[in-house]
Amino acid sequence: MVVVYGFFLVFLFFPLLSRIRNQSIVVKMKHNLLLFVIQILIPSLLPQSVLTLFLRIVNIQDIRQMMLIILNQQKLFHVVLMLVYLSTPPDIDNSLGLI
Incomplete structure (x- = not known):
């Protein structure tokens, strides 16, 4: 369930982040999503x-x-x-x- 939720978040929010005009917010949100993938998704798959x-x-x-x-x-x-x-x-x- 966590894996499905995580991939949904990544594939949903990364395209939406490209539409935000404030790039500092985009970088911070991408960093948080990357940390989520690193700390939860990848360890659960390996x-x-x-x-x-x-x-x-x-x-x-x-x-x-x-x-x-x-x-x-x-x-x-x-x-x-x-x-x-x-x-x-x-x-x-x-x-x-x-x-």
Whole structure:
């Protein structure tokens, strides 16, 4: 249900945001929608094993340094992947109340 609601929000509001004339509001709303997708939708779609494996391979300090480099280069896809990893709780099934 959360996934359906989230995709509805993203596909409904992104086209509407292009019609708003105040660009600072548009940027802020797109940022909030992106945070919603990063914190709720993507972690609920990814298997926990992928995120756990990523945690074991990459050091947290390395992730922060990579995020700074990526943010400077404006590569949104990689930023989303890093933020998904950092915002995922340890046990996603229990945190969403699915069990």
